[in-house]
Amino acid sequence: MGLLRTLLVVALWDLMKLKNQKVFIAMRFAWFTIQILVFARAVSYIVSQVVLQYTGGVEYYYFYILGVYTTLLYSASIARGYMIADEFDDGIVEYHLSLPIRRNLLAVGRVLGSSVSTIIFTIPMMLVVYYVLGVCNLAIVMVSLLSAFVFSMGIVSFVILIVFSMKSTDLTDIVVGAIDSLLVRLSTVFYPLPVIAASGIAPYYVAAVLNPISHASDFLRILVFPEYHLIAPYGPVALILYIAGFSMGLLILAIEYYEKRLEAGGWR
């Protein structure tokens, strides 16, 4: 099989799983809608207008819903990792290892397939966000989809590495849950960077600056509201390069694990 065909076959494995996830997608859509229409609207009501000087003039509601969309991308990517963890528990990994496919292609195919699935999974929510924001520029939509895909690749690779390290679905659930809470809190999802800086908690500020979730959400904000660039510490090119570097680095590590640690039950 050619390289591309092999990748396609592996990626299709993840894509086909989406067909059985209609209830799951509906549920995610329901809670996302609650978050956008109830929580975000009520929270933006209690936020003072002072916040506008920290968001470059972007309304807090708009600022927040792009952050929520980024956390959704993050958690949907993490969920793909849970599925891979379940496959390990069910012994499906042995079947994958027996396929006449190179291990590195298997790793790249799984990450690509999971990321494409994440994007398809989150499209309904993205459309809601862009409808609320009034975005109808196709170029913005395409660039944001591309950046979401690159970001998702990094998160899927990251969770695959955790699954390999924990070697247990239950432990993975606990560890990922803890990292999940920490990463989302220590990011610019809820608060703009100048607000975090003004709090005077240096470690929090540093964590928020280094956090890939901050970069992904700020990139989307600059894309939709160019004026947000005024308060972001980095420009859109630096932000997307950071996300790309983060994703490529973790993908290489995931390939390394697939190639060297899976054989002979090394994941157990």
Place this chain on the structure above:
Amino acid sequence: MSVRISSFFREAYVVSLRDLRRFWQNVYWLAGQVAMNIADLVIFGLIFRGVVNPQLIPDYIRFITPGVLCLSIFISAFTIGREVGVELRREVTHYLVSLPISRSALVAGRILGGVLRGFIYQSGFIILAVLIMGFPTTEKWVLTLTASILLVATMSSLSITVSTVTRDFNLQAAIRSLVYFMFFFVSNVFYPEKALQARLGSAAPIAYYSPVSMTVSIYRYCFGYLQSVDLFFNLTGLTAWCLISVLLAYRLYIRNLTR
């Protein structure tokens, strides 16, 4: 008859002790969760406080502290559901039904286990609430305790119900999150009723019927943030939520154990 009743309670107690012992096995998870809850308070207190309109909420940390008490109950009580879900998937339920105890004692024990976990986990946050908001009177302590018992029993039962609805690990996590979003976001935990009225309009009263809103209102009254609340409405509503949730958990868990 009295022998049967005492035997039922003894069996339920033994099952709940098993769940309590298992609770301590995940020390790192517990430490992580406590750190997260405290981090929430610190983040809300130091950062979100700075952007909240002081005319609506003069002190956000005092406003959110009772909500964090409810959050701690939700987190700890839902651990029991997570374990019930894992047991169903791994078919540990076969071992459980083979034990020489009645099925109803088993279910009661699981719910009691969730209640005990909730209490233990919440106790640290109660101390934190006292430090932030002041010491309630004896009468208000009784009210706080009653509200906690009712909410933790409701949440433990709901978590068991959710975990027995499906064996799919991902779907269980998704339902758990949906329950969280419905109870906490459509409530007065993060924002006052005025904000809900402004944003939800005629749909705002839905939030008043949430068990979380009822408990938060009672806590806010007990810790002196609110001068008065409708205690009859809140306590009756919480009791109703508790009874319905326990009955639902009982029926669903029994059904899943025996099929």
